[in-house]
Every structure is written in C-alpha cells, then in structure tokens.
Amino acid sequence: MSGPARIAAGDPRYEDFVVRGDNARFPPRPDAFVLARSTEDVVRTVQEAVRAGQRIAVRSGGHCYEDFVSDPTVRVVIDLAAMDRVGFDAERQAFAVEPGVRLMDLYRALYLGWGVTVPGGASELVGIGGHLLGGGYGPLSRRFGACSDHLYAVEVVVVDADGRARAVVATRDPADPNHDLWWAHTGAGGGNFGVVTRYWLRSPGAEGGPGDLLPRPPASVLASSTVFPREGLTREALRALVGGHGRWHERNSAPDSPYAGLFSGLVLFAVAPQDDPGIGAILFNHLDGTGADAEELLARAVREMTGDVDAPRYDMPVERAPWLSTMVKLARAQDGESGRHKIKSAYLRRGYTDAQIDTIHDHLWGDGHAFSSATISLQSYGCAANAVAPDATATAQRDSVLRALYLTSWADPSTDEANLDWTRRLYRDVYAATGGVPLPDDRNDGCYINFPDVDMADPRWNASGTPWQYLYFKDNHPRLQQIKKRWDPLTVFSHALSVQ
Ligand SMILES: Cc1cc2nc3c(=O)[nH]c(=O)nc-3n(C[C@H](O)[C@H](O)[C@H](O)COP(=O)(O)OP(=O)(O)OC[C@H]3O[C@@H](n4cnc5c(N)ncnc54)[C@H](O)[C@@H]3O)c2cc1C
Incomplete structure (x- = not known):
C-alpha cells in the first residue's frame, strides 16, 4: 500500500x-x-x-x-476521506469502520451486508469520523440511543508527553487500562484527544453472529408529512403547533414508550425577502412500519400533535417504504443547500413556552434579513437515548425529549454579518429568560457539540455567566479535562470549543 x-x-x-x-x-x-x-x-x-x-x-x-x-x-x-472501509472484525467480534466513510455509505454497507445499522443521522455528506465523536443521533435514536452508545472500541493516534506519536486502542471494557480514552470518544466531539483511525461498533451486551451485534432497523417505515402555509400561521396557530408538538414529546418519550419507533421533525421556515410567504412549517413523522397497529399509531400521533392548530394545512398521503430508501430520502432533504452556514442548537427537556413561540414567530416572519434559507427544526429525542446514565458515556444530556437546531444559510459573503446577527438575535431572544442560552434547568439542557456554536464562548451572546463547557459537557467536563491531560499533554489537538 x-x-x-x-x-x-x-x-x-x-x-x-x-x-x-x-x-x-x-x-x-x-x-x-x-x-x-x-x-x-x-x-x-x-x-x-x-x-x-x-x-x-x-x-x-x-x-x-x-x-x-x-x-x-x-x-x-x-x-481521512480515503480511509472509508467497513468490515466485520471476527477477532474483536465487532464491525470495523474507518472514519472517512459517509453516513449513508456506512448504513448501506452494514444493512445490505449484515442487516444491521447504527442510529445516526441521515446524510450522504457527513462522515462517521466527526459524527460519532459528538454522539450522533438520527431517526432510530429513540429506539436505539445515540450512535456513540454502540461504540465498542476506538483506535486513536495520540501524542505522548515526549512528543512521540503512536496508535492506541481503547475499549468499553472497564478493565482496559485505556478505558478512559474510549469514554472520551463517546460524545465530546472531534479534534480533542488525537486522530481516530478506526472505530469498532458493537452494541452493549450484544452476543451472537454479526447480524446480532448491532441494532436491526425496521424492514419498513411509514412516513407522513403535513404542510402549513405561512399565511395561516398566526401567533395563536404557531403556539398550538409548536406547543402541541412539544407537549406530545413530553408525554411520549420515556424509554418504554410505544412511540420509541417514531421520529418526528417540525421544521419552521423563515421567509426570505425574495420569496412569497410560501411554506411556514412542515411536520414530518417516520414510524417503524412493522407493527400491526402502525397506521393507527401514526395517525393518532399526528392528530395529537396538530389537533389544536386552527390553520390551513395539507396532509400528504402516508407512504410506506423500505427502511434504507426512507433514509436516503431523508438525507436528500437534510443535506440541503451548500453555501455559508451558521448553526445553533439546544436540548429541550420540555417544549417551548408560549412566550418563546411568540418570539420565534416574530423573528421568523417579521424581521429584516438576507439569508437564502433559515429554519428552526425541532427533532425527536428521548426514549432509548435517555435510558443511559449521563456519566456512562461522554454524552451528558440524557433526559431531553427534543433537540432544536437553528440553521441559517446564505450565499453572498457580503451579507455574513447581517445573517449572523439575525441568527444570534433570534436565538438570544428565544432564551432571553436564561441569559440568551439554553441553560440547563427544568426546560433546557444545554447544547449539542455536533452542532457547535462558538457564540456560546462569547459573553456578548452567552450572558448566563455559565461557561460554554457546561452547556455542552455538563458534569462530564472535569473528567474530560483529566483525560485530555493524560492523552494530549502537549495540546497537539485543539480548536475553539475543545476540551482544555
Ligand atoms: C448536512 C448535515 C446534516 C447533519 N445531520 C446530522 C444529524 O442528523 N444528526 C447529527 O447528530 N448530526 C448531524 N450533523 C452534524 C454532524 O454530525 C457534524 O457536523 C459532524 O461533526 C460532521 O462530521 P464530519 O466528519 O463530516 O466533519 P469534519 O469536519 O471532518 O469533523 C468535525 C470535527 O470532528 C473532528 N474529526 C473529524 N474526524 C476525526 C477523527 N477521525 N478523529 C478525531 N477528530 C476528528 C474534526 O477535526 C472536527 O473538529 C449534520 C451536519 C450536516 C452538515
């Protein structure tokens, strides 16, 4: 070679x-x-x-x-784009995955080859390399947890105190002397401790042949979507829609919920100046289609989420499709446009309050801006993702029911400041009661490191007095610092939101 x-x-x-x-x-x-x-x-x-x-x-x-x-x-x-192999390692009884493989290519290899998968996001572009290190979640996370919950071992190139680079393997086995390095690779984000050159994937406690060692996705998925035109979404209607979606998740996100097989996304679209008012919101729901009562469960969920919304709506026909093709379709929708982006995130223990929803309404549809697209997406979380203790892995957020992601995209570099400012003010105002950030409390639980936002380290935008590290890592931060000290003593690996 x-x-x-x-x-x-x-x-x-x-x-x-x-x-x-x-x-x-x-x-x-x-x-x-x-x-x-x-x-x-x-x-x-x-x-x-x-x-x-x-x-x-x-x-x-x-x-x-x-x-x-x-x-x-x-x-x-x-x-690491050229390191993209996926195979089964009989010695370690785990799937060996190189970091350069893209998520959908990983799913194709695992599912078509062995009938298994990991519960990560839907994207043809994102690499497992960065994705898994930040936790990684997707449509199957309510059923099977975060992607990193299935990490058995990791090979990392680290640099010792004397400046020597070497590859080490760290495993989930608590008796492994490198166990802390494995732990640090289960949700703290990439670029912190070394270069991951291989992951081995096997679910905790799994035994048997390769087809038993990772989650098996459902053979089919039922997908519904409902479109709400912008013009009908008054403040009251948006309260009913976002509020109903949030309350539904509060009620249906325990680990044993019959809705663990459901993944829901409520996407709110800002209106760009060049557009007609057009679409205000799309609600999509994907449900494991294999249960005898799947149709009824899905219809009930949509009814409960949207029953109080007094606004025009278009319910698309429910579609049934094989699992992998549903993921491909979702990836196409999520990968969206290329260009210049700003992202912000939040974990939600409870849905937004009416005051927060009014703020969203007024910013999305009342403010001057220059983006080509801006959305707030509220995506299902909870169930199996919450069945893991906050300190069992580096992913500390283990009792949220939704994740919010605020994504603004544009093309013209001369509008950078206008778009950044618009996005920052929107987010700050939504979290006005907690210093402009989703400060962990009974409603919020901080931010998601795979949607990193350097504003959280800037006192102009994080006025909470709480350091950004707590928003992302919570009580796991001191342990991450200890691990950093041991495995990257020369601070060879760092970035704006790295463990220090
Ligand atoms: C279109 C799109 C859709 C997305 N959808 C989802 C989703 O559904 N769910 C979700 O959870 N997230 C999602 N994300 C976020 C995504 O998980 C993160 O952006 C992820 O960090 C990207 O990983 P990457 O390898 O592509 O990026 P990179 O830019 O290559 O890496 C990201 C970070 O990880 C570090 N890193 C990368 N590889 C390694 C390695 N081998 N060893 C050590 N450090 C490394 C990098 O240095 C960098 O700091 C999405 C992002 C995009 C752009």
Whole structure:
C-alpha cells in the first residue's frame, strides 16, 4: 500500500481539497492537506508535524459547522476521506469502520451486508469520523440511543508527553487500562484527544453472529408529512403547533414508550425577502412500519400533535417504504443547500413556552434579513437515548425529549454579518429568560457539540455567566479535562470549543 498523498498549495488538486468541506464560510488553507490511507500514514504525518512544530487538524467528512479544521493557524490538515472501509472484525467480534466513510455509505454497507445499522443521522455528506465523536443521533435514536452508545472500541493516534506519536486502542471494557480514552470518544466531539483511525461498533451486551451485534432497523417505515402555509400561521396557530408538538414529546418519550419507533421533525421556515410567504412549517413523522397497529399509531400521533392548530394545512398521503430508501430520502432533504452556514442548537427537556413561540414567530416572519434559507427544526429525542446514565458515556444530556437546531444559510459573503446577527438575535431572544442560552434547568439542557456554536464562548451572546463547557459537557467536563491531560499533554489537538 502506498503512503499518504501530500497536496500542497500550488498542486492542481489543492483547491478541490479546500472546497471539500461543507461550510463555505470556513475553507481550510493549510500549507498542505495529507490524504492518509492507513493508521501508519496518520502516525507518520502527526509525528512529522509535531517535530516541525506545525499545528494539525483532522477531517473525515469535512462537515463541521465551525472553523475547527480551517483555523488559519492550522498548517497541516490530515484528510481521512480515503480511509472509508467497513468490515466485520471476527477477532474483536465487532464491525470495523474507518472514519472517512459517509453516513449513508456506512448504513448501506452494514444493512445490505449484515442487516444491521447504527442510529445516526441521515446524510450522504457527513462522515462517521466527526459524527460519532459528538454522539450522533438520527431517526432510530429513540429506539436505539445515540450512535456513540454502540461504540465498542476506538483506535486513536495520540501524542505522548515526549512528543512521540503512536496508535492506541481503547475499549468499553472497564478493565482496559485505556478505558478512559474510549469514554472520551463517546460524545465530546472531534479534534480533542488525537486522530481516530478506526472505530469498532458493537452494541452493549450484544452476543451472537454479526447480524446480532448491532441494532436491526425496521424492514419498513411509514412516513407522513403535513404542510402549513405561512399565511395561516398566526401567533395563536404557531403556539398550538409548536406547543402541541412539544407537549406530545413530553408525554411520549420515556424509554418504554410505544412511540420509541417514531421520529418526528417540525421544521419552521423563515421567509426570505425574495420569496412569497410560501411554506411556514412542515411536520414530518417516520414510524417503524412493522407493527400491526402502525397506521393507527401514526395517525393518532399526528392528530395529537396538530389537533389544536386552527390553520390551513395539507396532509400528504402516508407512504410506506423500505427502511434504507426512507433514509436516503431523508438525507436528500437534510443535506440541503451548500453555501455559508451558521448553526445553533439546544436540548429541550420540555417544549417551548408560549412566550418563546411568540418570539420565534416574530423573528421568523417579521424581521429584516438576507439569508437564502433559515429554519428552526425541532427533532425527536428521548426514549432509548435517555435510558443511559449521563456519566456512562461522554454524552451528558440524557433526559431531553427534543433537540432544536437553528440553521441559517446564505450565499453572498457580503451579507455574513447581517445573517449572523439575525441568527444570534433570534436565538438570544428565544432564551432571553436564561441569559440568551439554553441553560440547563427544568426546560433546557444545554447544547449539542455536533452542532457547535462558538457564540456560546462569547459573553456578548452567552450572558448566563455559565461557561460554554457546561452547556455542552455538563458534569462530564472535569473528567474530560483529566483525560485530555493524560492523552494530549502537549495540546497537539485543539480548536475553539475543545476540551482544555
Ligand atoms: C448536512 C448535515 C446534516 C447533519 N445531520 C446530522 C444529524 O442528523 N444528526 C447529527 O447528530 N448530526 C448531524 N450533523 C452534524 C454532524 O454530525 C457534524 O457536523 C459532524 O461533526 C460532521 O462530521 P464530519 O466528519 O463530516 O466533519 P469534519 O469536519 O471532518 O469533523 C468535525 C470535527 O470532528 C473532528 N474529526 C473529524 N474526524 C476525526 C477523527 N477521525 N478523529 C478525531 N477528530 C476528528 C474534526 O477535526 C472536527 O473538529 C449534520 C451536519 C450536516 C452538515
């Protein structure tokens, strides 16, 4: 096998490496990209960079929402796109997965090959490399937990106190001397401790053949969607819609809920100046279609979520489709447009209050802005994801029922400030009662590190007095710091929201 390819500025391929990432706000321009093909390639590249005193960053799918890889002080970007193999490791009795594989390609390999999967997000673009490290969730998380809940072991290239790079394997086994390194890779986000060169996936307690060692997705999925035109969504109607969706999740998100097989997304669309009022909201629901009462369960859920909404609506015909094709369709919808992005997130223990919903209404549909698209998505969480103790893995948020994500996208760089300002004010005002952030309390539970937002470290936007680390890591932060001290003593790996 040949060694890594080094692509320096001036190489005809360089610009393609620059634009491989998703967020056009942050094109990385290091001295060189190094396309690694093996663990040895990564060890060698890390070693050379450390010796030369060059700052490094690693990228798998390239879909980070902040500048963690593209910070201008980064001199070498290790690109793992070519490390994308998926196979079954009979010795470890686990699926060996390289970090460069994209989520949908991973699902195709696992499901078509063995009938299994992991409960991550639907995307053709996102790499498992960054996704799993932040926890990773998707339509099956209410049934099977976070993606990282199925991590059995991880191979990481770390740098010792004497500057020596080496690959270590850390497992879920509590007797493993490297167990703390495994733990740190179950929800603290990427770019913290070293370069992950391989994951081994096996569900806790699973035994048997390969087809028994990871979750089996349902053979079919029932999908419904309801469209609400913007013009009908008065303040009262939006209260009923967002409030109804939130209350439904409060009632139906215990680990033993009959609705563990349901994944719901309520997407609220801001109206861009160039658009007609158009669509105000889409509610979609995906339910495990294999139960005898699936049709009735789905119809009841939609009725309960939307029964109080007095507004025009269009209910699309319910569709039944095989699981993998439903994921492909969802990925197409989620991958959306390329361009410049700002994202913010929140874990919700309870749905939004009427005051918060009014704030959302007034910002989405009453404010001046320049984006090409801006949405607030409220996505199901809870059930199995909440059956794990907050300190059992690095994913601390274990009793939320929804996640909110605020995503603004635009094309014109000259409107960066206007779009950032609009997004920041929206979010700050929604969380006006808690210092502009979803401060952990009886309603909120902080932020999601896979949707990172550097504003949480900026006192202009986080006026809560609570450090950003608590919003993302909560009580797991001190342990993460200890692990950082042990495994990255020279702080070779860091970014704006890394463990320090
Ligand atoms: C279109 C889109 C859809 C999404 N949908 C979902 C979803 O449904 N559910 C969800 O949970 N999240 C979702 N996300 C968020 C996604 O999980 C994160 O953006 C994730 O971090 C991206 O991983 P990546 O490998 O593509 O990105 P990268 O930019 O390659 O990496 C992200 C971070 O992880 C670090 N990193 C990457 N690889 C490694 C490695 N091998 N070792 C150590 N550190 C590493 C990077 O240095 C960087 O800090 C979505 C994002 C996008 C853009």
